[in-house]
Amino acid sequence: MAEKKVSRRRAIGLAGAGVAGVVGASAVGASILADKSEKPTDTTFSDAIAFHGATQAGIVTPAQDRLHFVAFDVLTKDRDQLVQMLKDWTAAAARMTAGQDAGPIGATAGILEAPPDDTGEAIGLPPSGLTLTVGFGPTLFRDSSGKDRFGLAARKPAALADLPHFPGDTIDPAISGGDICVQACANDPQVAVHAIRNLARIGMGVVSVRWSQLGFGRTSSTSTSQATPRNLFGFKDGTANLKAEETDLIKEHLWVRPEDGPDWMAGGSYAVTRKIRMMIETWDRSPLGDQENIIGRTKGEGAALGQAKEFDEIDLVAKNGDGDPLIPVDAHVRIAHPDTNNGAHLLRRGYNFVDGSDGLGRLNAGLFFIAYQRDPRTHFVPIQTNLARHDAMNEYTRHVSSGLWACPPGVTGPDDFWGRGLFA
Amino acid sequence: MAEKKVSRRRAIGLAGAGVAGVVGASAVGASILADKSEKPTDTTFSDAIAFHGATQAGIVTPAQDRLHFVAFDVLTKDRDQLVQMLKDWTAAAARMTAGQDAGPIGATAGILEAPPDDTGEAIGLPPSGLTLTVGFGPTLFRDSSGKDRFGLAARKPAALADLPHFPGDTIDPAISGGDICVQACANDPQVAVHAIRNLARIGMGVVSVRWSQLGFGRTSSTSTSQATPRNLFGFKDGTANLKAEETDLIKEHLWVRPEDGPDWMAGGSYAVTRKIRMMIETWDRSPLGDQENIIGRTKGEGAALGQAKEFDEIDLVAKNGDGDPLIPVDAHVRIAHPDTNNGAHLLRRGYNFVDGSDGLGRLNAGLFFIAYQRDPRTHFVPIQTNLARHDAMNEYTRHVSSGLWACPPGVTGPDDFWGRGLFA
Numbered sequence: 092m093a094e095k096k097v098s099r100r101r102a103i104g105l106a107g108a109g110v111a112g113v114v115g116a117s118a119v120g121a122s123i124l125a126d127k128s129e130k131p132t133d134t135t136f137s138d139a140i141a142f143h144g145a146t147q148a149g150i151v152t153p154a155q156d157r158l159h160f161v162a163f164d165v166l167t168k169d170r171d172q173l174v175q176m177l178k179d180w181t182a183a184a185a186r187m188t189a190g191q192d193a194g195p196i197g198a199t200a201g202i203l204e205a206p207p208d209d210t211g212e213a214i215g216l217p218p219s220g221l222t223l224t225v226g227f228g229p230t231l232f233r234d235s236s237g238k239d240r241f242g243l244a245a246r247k248p249a250a251l252a253d254l255p256h257f258p259g260d261t262i263d264p265a266i267s268g269g270d271i272c273v274q275a276c277a278n279d280p281q282v283a284v285h286a287i288r289n290l291a292r293i294g295m296g297v298v299s300v301r302w303s304q305l306g307f308g309r310t311s312s313t314s315t316s317q318a319t320p321r322n323l324f325g326f327k328d329g330t331a332n333l334k335a336e337e338t339d340l341i342k343e344h345l346w347v348r349p350e351d352g353p354d355w356m357a358g359g360s361y362a363v364t365r366k367i368r369m370m371i372e373t374w375d376r377s378p379l380g381d382q383e384n385i386i387g388r389t390k391g392e393g394a395a396l397g398q399a400k401e402f403d404e405i406d407l408v409a410k411n412g413d414g415d416p417l418i419p420v421d422a423h424v425r426i427a428h429p430d431t432n433n434g435a436h437l438l439r440r441g442y443n444f445v446d447g448s449d450g451l452g453r454l455n456a457g458l459f460f461i462a463y464q465r466d467p468r469t470h471f472v473p474i475q476t477n478l479a480r481h482d483a484m485n486e487y488t489r490h491v492s493s494g495l496w497a498c499p500p501g502v503t504g505p506d507d508f509w510g511r512g513l514f515a
Numbered sequence: 516m517a518e519k520k521v522s523r524r525r526a527i528g529l530a531g532a533g534v535a536g537v538v539g540a541s542a543v544g545a546s547i548l549a550d551k552s553e554k555p556t557d558t559t560f561s562d563a564i565a566f567h568g569a570t571q572a573g574i575v576t577p578a579q580d581r582l583h584f585v586a587f588d589v590l591t592k593d594r595d596q597l598v599q600m601l602k603d604w605t606a607a608a609a610r611m612t613a614g615q616d617a618g619p620i621g622a623t624a625g626i627l628e629a630p631p632d633d634t635g636e637a638i639g640l641p642p643s644g645l646t647l648t649v650g651f652g653p654t655l656f657r658d659s660s661g662k663d664r665f666g667l668a669a670r671k672p673a674a675l676a677d678l679p680h681f682p683g684d685t686i687d688p689a690i691s692g693g694d695i696c697v698q699a700c701a702n703d704p705q706v707a708v709h710a711i712r713n714l715a716r717i718g719m720g721v722v723s724v725r726w727s728q729l730g731f732g733r734t735s736s737t738s739t740s741q742a743t744p745r746n747l748f749g750f751k752d753g754t755a756n757l758k759a760e761e762t763d764l765i766k767e768h769l770w771v772r773p774e775d776g777p778d779w780m781a782g783g784s785y786a787v788t789r790k791i792r793m794m795i796e797t798w799d800r801s802p803l804g805d806q807e808n809i810i811g812r813t814k815g816e817g818a819a820l821g822q823a824k825e826f827d828e829i830d831l832v833a834k835n836g837d838g839d840p841l842i843p844v845d846a847h848v849r850i851a852h853p854d855t856n857n858g859a860h861l862l863r864r865g866y867n868f869v870d871g872s873d874g875l876g877r878l879n880a881g882l883f884f885i886a887y888q889r890d891p892r893t894h895f896v897p898i899q900t901n902l903a904r905h906d907a908m909n910e911y912t913r914h915v916s917s918g919l920w921a922c923p924p925g926v927t928g929p930d931d932f933w934g935r936g937l938f939a
C-alpha cells in the first residue's frame with residue numbers, strides 16, 4: 092500500500108462526512124494543541140519518525156517519553172492468516188507512525204453500518220514521534236510442547252535460546268513471554284495506546300493480548316543529543332548506555348550481522364524485556380550514602396564515585412584512603428560495566444512504571460527494562476548472571492516478567508512487511 | 516513553614532555537595548528539557564500553579580494531562596500523629612507544587628548518613644502544572660464497624676453519605692474507598708508520581724497506600740480555554756462539562772456554601788471517583804452509526820445528533836422523519852443531560868487509563884472518572900442512578916472502583932494545613 096502523506100490533522104478535514112460545519116481542517120487539526128494552556132507545540136517532539144528503513148525504528152531512535160509494550164499470543168493455526176495479519180499490521184503501522192488513521196477510511200468517514208477502521212482517540216493528535224517495533228518470541232517457532240506451529244522451527248535463531256533462570260528471579264509467567272511483541276514508543280501516551288489498540292483490533296481472532304505494559308518516563312538516553320533521565324531510585328539512568336552516535340560500538344554490539352545467521356535476522360536485533368519491581372519504600376529509608384554506594388554514582392550529578400562529572404570515565408581500580416575500592420565491589424555500575432562483562436554493551440531503552448499499588452500498602456512501581464543487542468547469549472545473559480549474583484541493588488529489586496524477542500530488520504518499503512524474511 | 520521561592524532547578528545548583536564540577540545551575544536545571552529532540556519548553560505547560568487559595572487547586576484548574584490518584588488507609592489511632600502528618604504533607608505539597616523538593620534539604624544535599632527528604636526522580640523537572648488536592652473519605656469519620664476513630668463523627672458532612680449500589684455495579688472493594696485521597700495532576704507523569712510517592716514516604720507508619728491509579732489523558736475540559744479531548748471510545752468527552760468560566764453554575768453546583776454545613780466544608784467540594792472499565796474490543800466491533808447513537812453525538816465533530824457543531828445546543832425534543840427522537844431515548848448525552856437530572860451539573864476531570872491487560876486477551880482500559888460537586892446526593896447519585904438504569908453505553912462499561920471524598924476548602928497560607936478546619 093502506498094503511503095499517502097496525509098496526517099490525522101488533515102485526514103479529518105478531508106473526511107467530510109460527520110464533520111459538517113467544521114470551520115476547516117485547521118480548526119480540528121489544532122484540536123487539543125490549540126491553546127497555550129495545553130500541550131506544547133515543539134515540532135521535533137510531535138513530528139513523525141520514518142517507518143521505512145534498513146533497520147527498525149524504535150531502537151536507536153532517540154528514546155521517546157512514553158511506552159506501550161504488548162505481547163501477543165497467536166491464536167490461529169493458519170500460517171497464511173498470520174502472514175496476512177502481519178501485512179495488515181505493517182500497513183497500519185506505516186500509516187499510524189505517519190500520524191494517519193490506522194486504516195484508509197479512518198475513524199469517522201466510513202459508512203454508518205460498519206465499524207470504523209480506526210478507533211478515533213488519536214484524532215487531532217500529531218504523530219508524536221511514534222515508533223512501532225516488532226519482535227518474534229521463541230514460542231512462535233516452537234510452542235511449549237515442542238510443536239513446530241508454522242513451519243518456522245528450522246528458521247529459529249540460535250541466539251533466541253530461552254533465557255536461563257537467574258538467581259533471585261520471581262518471574263510471573265502470566266506477564267512473560269509471548270509469540271509476537273510490539274513496542275510502541277511516542278511522546279504522547281494516547282498515541283502509543285492508540286497504536287497498540289488498533290493493532291489488537293486488526294489482529295482480532297488471529298492474536299490476542301497476552302500482557303501489556305505502560306511506561307511513563309524513559310530511563311535511558313539512546314542518543315548523545317538527550318539528557319540522562321532519572322529512574323525511580325532517583326538516580327540518573329543510562330549514562331553509560333550505548334548511544335546511536337557510537338557507530339563502531341553499535342555495529343559491534345547491536346545489529347545482527349549476516350554471518351551471525353539466520354539470514355532473515357541480518358540487520359535485526361534481539362530484545363530482552365524485564366519488568367523490574369523496585370522496593371521504593373525500602374529504598375526511600377536508605378541513607379543517601381548507602382544509595383550512592385549501591386549505585387556507584389552520586390545522586391545529584393550522577394558522576395561515578397571519585398569523579399566530578401556525569402560523563403567522566405569510571406575508575407574501577409581507584410582506592411580510597413583506607414585502601415578499599417572507591418567504587419564498592421558490589422556497586423551496580425561496577426557489575427554492569429563492560430569491563431566486568433567481556434566488553435559487552437547493551438542498548439537500553441527502558442521506562443519507569445507505576446501500576447497502582449500492590450495491596451500491601453506499597454506502590455507497585457519500578458522499571459520496565461528493554462535492552463537490544465546482537466546476541467543475548469553473549470550480552471544480556473552473562474551481564475544479568477553477574478548482576479543477579481553480585482549487584483548490591485538486588486536487595487531493592489525483583490524481576491517479575493521476562494521476554495525475549497527476535498526483532499527483524501526494517502521494513503524497506505510499501506511492498507515489504509513485518510516478518511517477510513522469516514516467512515519467505 | 517515559609518515557602519522559599521527556589522525551584523528544583525535552582526535548588527540542585529545550590530545544593531553543592533554531590534554536584535561538584537557542574538557547569539552551573541542552568542546546566543543541571545535545563546536537564547531533560549535541554550535539547551530540542553526532547554520535551555517541549557512551553558512555559559505555561561511547565562509553570563507552577565498556586566497552591567494557596569480560598570479553594571483547592573486541581574478542581575477548576577484547567578485539567579492537566581496526567582493523573583496519579585491515591586487512596587490511603589490511616590494506620591495510626593493517634594489523632595495528633597495524624598494531624599502532624601497532615602501538616603507535614605501540606606508543607607511538602609506547597610513545596611512540590613512550586614517545583615521544589617519535598618523537604619527543605621532535598622534529594623541530594625543531605626548528610627550521607629540519613630535518607631534524603633526527597634526521592635530525587637523529579638530533579639531538573641519543572642513544576643509541570645502540578646496540583647495536589649486532598650479529600651477525606653467516610654471511613655475517616657467512622658470506620659466500617661461504626662467506631663468514631665478520631666472524634667470526628669459529629670463533624671461528618673451529611674453529604675458524605677455512602678453511595679448506594681447502582682444497578683450493574685461490579686465494585687472491587689480492594690480498589691475502592693479509603694480514609695484520605697490525594698489527586699495529583701500534572702503535565703508530566705513523573706512529577707505527579709514523584710509527589711504521591713513523597714507523600715506516601717512522609718506518611719510512612721501513619722498511613723499506607725490502599726490503592727492508586729495512573730491516568731494518561733484527561734477526558735474533560737474544565738476551562739473554555741481548553742479543546743475537548745477524546746476518551747477511549749474515540750469520542751470527544753466533556754463538551755458539556757461545567758467549566759471554570761461559568762461562574763454562576765460553579766457557584767450553584769460546585770462549591771459547598773456555609774449554609775450547606777458543616778462549617779469546615781464551606782468553600783470545599785465533594786469528589787466522586789469511579790474506575791470505569793471500557794469493553795473497548797466490543798466497542799471497536801460496533802458500527803459507526805451505533806456508536807454515534809449510543810453517545811448521541813457525531814464521532815468526528817462531536818456535535819449532538821442533528822446539530823452541526825460541537826457546542827451547538829443539544830435538542831432533546833427534535834424528531835427525525837420517522838417521528839423518532841433525533842437523540843435516542845437511551846443515548847448517553849440525553850440521560851446525563853442536566854435537563855434530565857433536575858438541572859444538576861458535575862465538574863468532571865477524569866482520565867483515560869490502560870492497566871496492562873486482563874488475562875483474557877483484552878486491554879484493561881477505560882476511564883477513571885472524577886467529578887466534583889456541591890452535594891453528591893443531589894448530583895452524582897441521581898445522575899448515576901439514571902445512567903445505570905437507562906444509558907445505552909452500559910453495555911460497553913463496567914464500574915469497578917468507587918470513592919467518595921469530602922475535599923475541604925483551600926489552604927490559605929503557610930500557617931494553614933490540609934484539614935485544619937476539620938480537626939479544629
